[in-house]
Amino acid sequence: MSARNLLIGAALIGLLVAAILNANGYHLFVLSLVGLTAIVGVGLNILVGLSGQISLGHMGFYAIGAYTVAILTAGYGWSFWLALPAAGFFAGAAGGLLSIPALRVRGPYLAMITIAFAFVVEQSAAEMEGLTGGWNGIMGIAPPSLFGASFRQRGIALLVLTLAVLAVVFYARFSGGAWGKALRALRDSEIAAQSIGLNPVWLRCVAFALSAVFAGVAGGVFAAMSGFISPESFPFFESILFLLVVVIGGADTVLGPLVGAAIVVLLPEALSSLAEYRLLFVGLLLLVVLRLAPRGIVGGLSSLVTRLIGGKAKGTPVSGDGAAPAFLRSSGEAAPLVVDGLSIAFGGVKAVQDLSFEAAPGAVTSIIGPNGAGKTTALNLIAGYYRPTAGSVRLGGVDLTGRASHEVARAGIGRTYQTTQLFEHMSVVDNLLIAMRRGRLSLAEFAGAAETSRRRARAEALLAFVGYQGPLAVEAGSLAHIDKRLVEIARTLALEPQVLLFDEPAAGLGEEDTARVGRLLKRLAGLGRCVILIEHDMPLVMGISDRILVLDAGQKICDGAPETVREDPAVLKAYLGEADLAGRARDGAGSTGAGRRILDVSGLCAAYGASDVLRDVGLSVAEGELVAVLGANGAGKSTLMRALSGLHRPVRGRVLFDGEAIEALPAHEVARRGLVLVPEGRQVFPELTVIQNVRLGAYGRMPPDLDAEVERIIARFPRLQERRGQRAGLMSGGEQQMLAIARGLASRPKVLLLDEPSLGLAPALIQELYAILAELRDGGVTILLVDQMAEMALGVADRAYVLGSGAVVESGTAAELRRSDALQKAYLGGEAATAS
Amino acid sequence: MKTNPKGVFLAGAAMALAWAPTAATAADPIRIGQVAALSGASAQSGEAITRGLQIAIDEINGAGGLLDGRMIELVQRDDESKPPKGLLAARELIYNEGVAAIIGGIDSPVSLAIVPLANQEGVPFMGVWAAATGITQNDADPNYVFRVSAVDALVDVKLLNYANGAFGAHKVGLMLINNPWGQSNEKGLEAADEANDKVEIVGTEKFESTDVDMTPQLTRLKDAGAEAVVLVVNAPPGAQMMKSRARMGWDVPVVSHWGISGGRFPELAGPTAGDARFVQTYSFFGDQGPAGKKVLEELKAKYGVAGPEEVVSPVGTANAYDAMHLLGMAIEQAGGTDGDAVREALENLDGTYEGLIKTYEKPFSPDDHDALGPDDYVMVRYDGDRIVPAE
Amino acid sequence: MLIISAMIIGLGLGSMYGLLALGFYVTYAVSNTVNFAQGSTMMLGAVLCFTFWATLGWPLPAAIVAALLLCAAWGVAVERVAVRPFVRRGSDGWLMATVALGIVVDNAVLFTFGKDPRGMPPTFLVTESLAVGGVRVQLQQMLIPLVGLGLAFALTLFARRTRHGAAMLAVVQNGDAARLMGINVGAAVTAAFALSGFFAGVAGILIAPLFTVSSTMGTLFGIKAFAVAILGGIGSPWGVMIAGLLYGVLEATVTASFGSTYTQIVAFSLVILTLALRPEGLFGRAAVKKV
Structure with a gap:
């Protein structure tokens, strides 16, 4: 936090303290409500803003916190100061539990689970009469006292202010620290997060539990503040107001929930003279904000300010000589990656069959083959994204077969992706800093120890090494294509992996940039790393590979040095097809x-x-x-077809x-x-039958007699004729291709x-x-x-x-x-x- | 970190603006607050109360106001039937609007939430509908909460007596809405059962306001041998209960709390609506006294109510009308709007007031803050859209 | 007898949930979005039908047709106002936006229709009943499952047998390929929302005679129907319909055995449990992951 921010923060707090000291009972209550709502919002922001999940059930955690304080203080005579942490604990535990089903689902499914949770909490509070007082609720909850003096409204308002400030400061440090980065990484790209060793299950669980703790504590204070709670204090449907706080204020911003809470609580109060028309206004306002300021008010304002001031403060550009950083030089003896008999099948199709090879450290091993040969599948098997049906992957003495991808990453296997998978909403340097953790995050770092300057220096050295020359603090998503590639490679290196898997690193790059990437790969091998490359750009592959494996239809058909592979007839056949298989040429002169x-x-x-x-x-x-x-793969043929x-x-x-x-x-x-x-x-449309597929082909250009037309076309394809009633998804690849052509012909x-x-x-x-x-x-x-x-x-x-x-x-x-x-x-x- | 100093400042300024206090002077009108459900499923009850209050206020103002010409002004707030909203609204009325007294709404939980605040701040709180016993009997001293309405505990006694007296039922089954009001009456009915040797409760069933069908609950009561059903619920779910009863073809007598009196019960329940007998504090049908005639005239003039059958939720209007007049008398007697003085004036009200429900003479005392008792309850039933005394 | 009557009630309510859930299904299937405020559309159907028929005195068939058409139009409006702008910029703000629109329409109805819950005038469907296994069942109670299953069947037929139905399914299965067939994907999404509104309207009109008509009647139904849609896996009309029936019967059984106070707790707990064990829903298929 900069000195200026601290000053502004202090001024704001001073203003609020002054307001609290001068406010009447109603204002105190409203201010406290703003504070409590902001605390819940800050917690929810960890879930929504950082980890990109949604919850429509935070009212449930709020209620759990409130009932904990009410029951412990009113029923068991606990001190409020003991009951409040207990409120946070129980809510957090409930959050952890709820995260178990919530981890496996997304979007509307997650929304449903959280709604159901809040609903169950509300109804249970009404039915567990012995504990919660049923519908009558719990009355006479004593306000907290300190040194014998009981807190009245003003005291509670000050307590709420303290907690809210703590919450915001915690969020600022948490979101700026390693945990915040890890959660954002997971939000931006789960796949890539796993490949730098982050465990998505654990991270989401922590985010859920932590977020619930905030709601629980706020609920606990609410119980003490209002002195009376009942199930009707916590209508499950109002969870949406908490979400509203985050969305209106601005997800993933420090002050967003504060602004959101102020609006969500104060606006209805300001409109209280409108009494019954209030909800109508709230609904309309929500629509307007969602449409006009999708990043919320704080997010919208800050990007507006950035635009007005101009693109300042993107951070300094990378400096450094581009020499290989010392820590990248191989330490100790390097072990080869040994793949043995690796196989996997998808729905009966053998995507990779009995693949064995050994990739030596210090060498570039390339895997090539025509489209659909199973190259990327092989990579996914090694990286732990798929589980092989047979075979093994070993790195040195460690068996990695069937391990989860974040474990594989931690074991020292890094990878890049065909389409770059950067954490797009994080800065370039943060992309690297989180990768350096190799997935290790300790709970002690919750309060977000600032990144050490050593780590920053390392990140900068890595970026210089890969040849990235842009600014450090710019959002990764806004980079040019080549820079994305370079940063992704640097991020992989930040893991300090033994083995580097590159999936088409030259895809979409020009000649010059391709050559740059090639040199980089060669240098990495020179540093004793084991480099494995999948690439369609043949000059690149031929230029830098020490060894090439050729796959076709999931099987290795050739294995050797570039010169050998280039001469191999089987390879030529796989790429170009066989002349004796060629179709019949046109009779006569043709119609050129x-x-x-x-x-x-x-x-x-x-x-x-x-x-x-x-x-x-x-x-x-x-x-x-x-x-x-x-043309070769990647020459732009398919794009041409899509463009036409x-x-x-x-x-x-x-x-x-x-x-x-x-x-x-x-x-x-x-x-x-x-x-x-x-x-x-x-x-083809897999759930439709053959005939339905063909008929649909004529959708946009109906022939006068569709039935006859379809019959005429089907008659050309004997295989389709036999299977006319079958669902297209169940047919073989060849049959599907025939069907696709028949479907295309149906529109004449x-x-x-x-x-x-x-x-x-x-x-x-x-x-x-x-x-x-x-x-x-x-x-x-x-x-x-x-x-x-x-x-x-x-x-x-x-x-x-x-x-x-x-x-x-x-x-x-x-x-x-x-x-x-x-x-x-x-x-x-x-x-x-x-x-x- | 993304912070925006400008945004923060603007928010602060907006907050400061919202803060401007409202000063009050002696020449100002007397503000009376109303916290009731103005939206949502119970919105109609709020409307009924508003009508009663407004007619009484117009009468008072038309006669020159109170305290040498100060007019009464009604300040309404919606509690959305939610206790926290009601509590917040009450605070706002007390601190920001400086109201002299607050009138409550239909929902007992909301009123129960407001009671401690009223006693703490010394602002008279007048209940005109919510019947939970604990609202007025709240152990506070001094107690600023008064009521011109039925009291659950007393209604429950009346219901059991009536089931036995009118239908000869010895075994009754309870059909209670699953909310605080239902729970309050469950206790009240059990207490009444203890005190009544002639009647025995053979089953207690609960249901939700959103339930479409209640035949399972009714079937269980029938199997338990219930000879009458005591019903505690508002009109829409009450109508669902009557429809379920009709569907089963069970012609058991139904004795109901007054919830079903509002909200077009005959339309909702269909042909069997008349089978239910229920408690009222007042009926606009039949011969009306001078106050009744006057109020009906006003309802017609102000709200386009053609006749008694169009008076929705009559108890809300009647109770609010009488309560407002009693409150006006107390303010006049107190000689000001000081909460303590008004409370004492209410507890020792001089003179008589010929109201809608009855003629009030010393309606409240320091020990009894309920103006109405069992003698003021009448048992009625629907005849078409009309509410007629039960035979 | 208790069980039989519970079953009958359960099937009736269940098919109503199913109908609403079909509305979730059609839009989710074609566009991966839903109108979260589907309950409000259902309410709109009941309120409009009541207004046309009982208040304005139109003939019942005309009232029903007009109400359903307006519900479909409302569905289109929801898509234009609260879904399309957000989908276009790749945001899932449509979730909140449809909720907001639901709040707006609920309150707008509150002020125009009135705060009073109203009762549909009874027709012979309500007054006449049949005896089934010793239990009296109103014709309306039988009508709901019939219409529900009938519409699920019709939807299946529409999808399987008609050109446009097949086109809409094609959009689900492969949007790009569908466009290559000359199918206007935007129009298909609009049609799906219209259909969704239509289903909600049907559900509202069917339940109205057994329930009450008010601006808040749809909220809880909407949430339950969403639970049903999710449980059914939002994958096929039959999956959704069967999930609806199961949910209805489950509710009725719990009510009959323990009383309705525990119905919601049990039902919603089971929703959480089911999704924990089968994240893709009861009848859904897990999507294939691709890198």
Whole structure:
């Protein structure tokens, strides 16, 4: 807390003390209510603001606290000062208990559990007559006394003020300390939080219990203050007012609950002359605040101030020479990661089968393979995200098989993600500081010991080492793509892991940045770490790997040095498909560019966030043509398809379809005009039957006789004919692909877009599929086809375009492209491999 | 940490503004506070009380006010039927509005919560509906709480007597709403049962105000041999009870506390509404005295009430009307609005007041703060929409 | 006999919870959001029907149709005002916003309709009864389960047999693919909220003759129905309907055995317990996690 904040705080407290000393009984009561509500709000903020959970049941904890004090003081003659901690304890214990069912559910489910809890507490208070006095409640609760003097209204108001100040100070320190960071990390990304060793179950349980303690203490004071409580003092539905305090004030802000409490309590009082119209106003106000200030009043004001003053105070930029920090140099002897016979199946599909390898320290081990080969699944198995059905993972002498991912992380295995998983609402440096804990948080740190300067220095050194040069205090979510990557890598390093798992670190990066990441990985291996890389960018993989494993359909098909792998015929086959499997070419001269141009794309650009995925793409398709778009994974093929079909918006450039500009239309409008995409991964509607799926295909473009049309299409696909009544989700991958194409045909598209139809299919099925494509082509259907299986696609295509890094690098007729080496370059990088 | 000094300052300023005290001078009107349910399920009771109060206040003001021309002003606050809200509202009325006295509402828990505050601050609190025995018998000395309404303990005696006397029932079953009022009457009825050799309680059943069906509870009472059912509940759930009884085809006599008198009971309960006999302090049906005629006229003029059948919750209006007049007399007699003086004036009220319910002569004494007793209770029933004396 | 009558009551109330819960189901299934103030919409159905029929003297069928149409319109309004703006910015503020809108409509009705609970004029459905196993059952009591099950059946048919029904289900199963079929996802969500309002209206109109009509009548029903929807796993019309029936029968059984004071405690404790053991609800399916 800065000196200025302290000063403001002291002034505010002074003001309130003065107000309390001058207030009349009503004002005292209202002020005390504001204070108590603020205390509950501060506690609820730990749950809502920090851990991102919701509770509609805090009235239950408030009631437990109030009844504890009432029963212990009025019934058993305890001193208030002993009863109050007991109130906090019982409420906290109830919170801990409730967190058990609450941990496993989210959103509306959690809301329901907490509502039910508050309801049960209210009703039980009414029924446990012997203990709680039933509906009559407990009267004559003595106010607290100190040194023989009994507290009256004013004393209690001062007590409430003291507690509220303590609560706010505690929250400020808690939320700024390790626990606060850990909870925020969990809120922003549970997956990533686990991968830096945080135990989500334990953290949520603590947040729930702690939050309940605040409510319990406030309830305890309320009992002493009002001198009378009954079940009707704690209507479960008013829990929503506590939530309102946090939401209106501003979740995850220190002062939010104070402001929220002031509004929620004072506003109805200010409106008391409106008597019966009060609730109407409260409801309307809530709607307005939710709409206009989603971050609450304090959150909204502070971002407004930030905007007015300008982006000052983002913290200093990273300084440092970028040398490897001393603590990163391998200490002691490094152990290899040993994977043995690892297997897992999802619903009968063997995603990874009998995978064994040993990743040596000091080396980069890459896992490559076509899409759907099981690479990421293998990574998830190692990192403990999935439990293998067979096999083992060992690091040195430690068996990590089947351990939870936070335990795996603590054992020294760090990872990054395909789409970066930063804690987006935390600062860059906080992302690292919490990771340094390796999940170790002690209860002694509740009051939030400030981060040591040693830790900060370490974090800064790590950021400098990975090459991050931005400011330290900026929110991670606002970083550019490359910086996100770098910070994520630095965060993983903060764990000081033995093993580093990188899942497509170059995805979405430009050439230069990719090279930077490559050098970084190489340096890490040089520091004695065991680096495991999954990547589609072949130049990168070939450039930095010491060893490469190739997976196909869940199985290892090749294992060796880059040179060996590049020459391996099995690898080429896996990537390009087999020429002898290729579909039938068009008879005769074909129709290259013969018909009217129906699809004309020029200057098309698309981006995901800050990273460009398509750059100035131009292509055209004429009526009756089959055009293929080829390129390695990550070249932007699927994005192109999504951009054309309207799923990806906005895009720049021009897409003319049948003479009409469609680049701004939403997907359903594009589909209704007859440009129909059969998406990657089939995406049939699993709960609908085959026939329903096909009929739905015609939804946007109803043919005059749907039944006949559907029959005509189904007749083309014998496999579908047999299974017409079956639910689509129960069919095999190949059948689903046929269905997806049939569904696309049902709307009699003017142009059919096909995205990776052969993905994950067995060779026999691919052949069948391509036979059908050839048939469709000959039947006059215009098709734009994207397929990783270049040989297959070229077999049926009239013309083709090759995409590389989001731009068209080559185009021509199928025959021309076959002869060119651009294709192999695009797929496997480096020099062209000798064609088999 | 994100703090916003400006925001804090603004909030502080707003709070300071809300603080401006209201000064009172001698020429000001006399403020009378009302804490009652103005919204929610019991909102209609608050409305009935308001009508009674307002008619009486208009009469007093029309006759030149009190204390040499000071007018009475009614300050209303909604308690939403919640004790904490009621307590807060009472505080606000006392400290901010400087009211001379407070009139209560229908909900006993709310009144019970306000009682300690009234005694602590020395502000007369006049109950006009809530019947819980402990409201007036609260062990405080001096006691600032008065009531012009029924008292549960006395009503309960009357109900058991009536069940036996009118229907010859020896075995009665209790159907009680599961809330403080029901609980208060459970105790009262048990005490009345102790004192009454002719009647025995054979079963006690409770239900919630939101229950749609009560045949299980009634079936158990029937199996226990109940010859009459004593009902303690407000009109809407009471109507649910009558519908359940009709559904079972059980024609057991029903003797009820007065809760069912408000809120369109005949419409809600349907054809069997007339089977229930219940307690009232007053009925606007039948021959009316001068006060009754006057009040009915006013109800017609001010609130568009066409006739007795449209008087909703008549006891609320009648009790409030009489209570307001008694309070006015006491203020006049006390010669000011000092709480202690008004209390003493109420306890030793001079002269008689020809009210709606009866003619009051020394309605209160230092030991008895209830103006109405068992003799003032009448047993009635519905005949269509009309409340008629039970035969 | 006690048990038989408890069962009959339980099935009636249960199918009413189920009807309300169907309203939660349709919107959750299509958009992963719900109108938390579904109880208020139910109240609106009963209040509007009462006003048109009993106060304004319209013929009953016209009153019912008008009330249901307005309930559907209200559903659309809720989606536009309190759901869509929040979903668009990726916030779950819709939860609070729908509650706020519920408070507003409850109070607006309080001032326009009146503070007085009202009773629906009886029809032959209420006055006539049949004997079932020695217990007299009003026709209305039988009508509720019939309509409830009938609507669940109709909803299933609508989804399975009609073009638009299939389209709405498709939105649930795969939003992107649905758009590729030319399905307007925004319109489907609007339709789901309209349908949700319609179901709530039906529930309100059906229960009104057995209960009382007032601005607060829907609150507790709404919460129970939400519990039912969650217990049913918000996965299928039948799951939700069966959960409703189970909940109704459970309530009635507890009431018959211990008295209604313990009904809510037992029922809501069981809700917590059930969700603790089966977080995805009784008939729900756990979602597949993806990294």
